[in-house]
Amino acid sequence: MQPEYIIIHQQVAPYVAHIQLNRPKELNALNLQLMGELREALKVLDADEQVRVIVLSGNEKAFAAGADIKQMADKTAIDMFNVDQFSTWDTIKKTKKPIIAAVSGFALGGGCELMMLCDMIVASETARLGQPEIKLGIMPGAGGTQRLTRAVGKALAMEMVLTGRLLTAEEALQAGLINRVVPTELYLQEAIKLAAATASMSPVALKLAKEAVLKAFETSLEEGLHFERKNFYLLFASEDQQEGMQAFIEKRTPVFKGK
Template sequence: MPDSPLLINDHGAVRVVTVNRPDKLNALNAATLDALHAAFDAAAADEAVRAVVLTGAGPKAFVAGADIAEMAGLTPVQGRDFSQRGQRMMRRVERMPKPVIAMINGFALGGGLELAMCCHLRIAADSAKVGQPEINLGLIPGFGGTQRLARLAGRAAALELCLLGAPIDAARAQQLGIVNRVLPAAELEAETMKLAAQLAAAAPLALRGILDCIVHGSEIGLEEALEFETAQFGLIFSTQDMREGTAAFLERRKPAFHGR
């Protein structure tokens, strides 16, 4: 669609989803939230797609936040609805059965950091900045930022970032556990795509089992989570990929996984 706020390109089994509003620093308005939700629905359903990379267009921003111009005139009910819309989309990404990598090429602020945090891995350029600056607008994070930030970085760091509203650099974000890796900006795309290709070549059903166990398990009690892991572990023994992977190991050859 020519008016879509997204660019979608496939590189083998890796799908790259780019938020394409560089003139607005890729800010998330309602149309972009809906387009992202639909794009991740499509990626989840497409058997040819085994990993997704999410990034932003232009040299400045991954996603610089929610669209303030759109939010400014909302009523309380509309504000709640906008928050729910964003949270549904973020949950769609977080619950993806395929690994999603946020390639943070610039500012990831407010809704942009919230979007990055719902991805499974976050790779940042050394020039990137992240933060939750909503306090400076008289707002609070509304797309899950207070909750995912506390779970990723801990309560003290979440309180600091949300209460003070100041961005931090990529190195500090890595220290806090908000991003997994920091790379020179010139190497970001190539290294992220290499990592995505590695994930795309892995056993798809095992990947899904790991994602389900870690994402779901982090939201429930330990005993229930351990039972869930055991059930998933047993279930994977019914797959051809498990038989192929173990046979390849014993035969000292590279496995060929097909997601069955």
């Protein structure tokens, strides 16, 4: 079935796919259907050998302006528990291939949390990022208090979560929340360029390296180093490792096959 709220663009660059959130009238508010469509699209692309990196974007006005409040306003605690909307987020988190967010305009609440699920972030000069749930009498529930704090530190995270303060793109860059800021007309192009550079690497190494970096947020240093070492050794069982090192010795560009 054709998705209603996302658009999938295949091969926008070699081995790069692009998913665009597509609820423009609602500023890409994340309702249950959109999130379900995104989850299924990522599962398909994660299994596609012709895709090594995924770009996720909204439009120039909004990456995603938050969750769909209309879907939640009349819910009880038990309703929210039974819907279990965050199980979809857990599935998205398990995507093995790198995801690069292309962010312009608003990335608020759930939109900011979805952005932070991605592995790298390219933002336009007009990007406004934050967790303003406190203004609705609630708090972040899809990782905002945890991922934001790990990215920008306690002091700034507290201010953003407790007052609803939004960051400009430049402030987010200085805080270490995003990778780079570019002119608005170039934000998607630059994200695809970063994705293409990433996709030129060994897809096996990309997956294991991403896994190791994410492990740093969940383990002690000693456990993380042990995990890193195992993934490092594992790559010496791959054809890509042999090709990469042989190409280096022969002073040529490697041709990685993901094996």
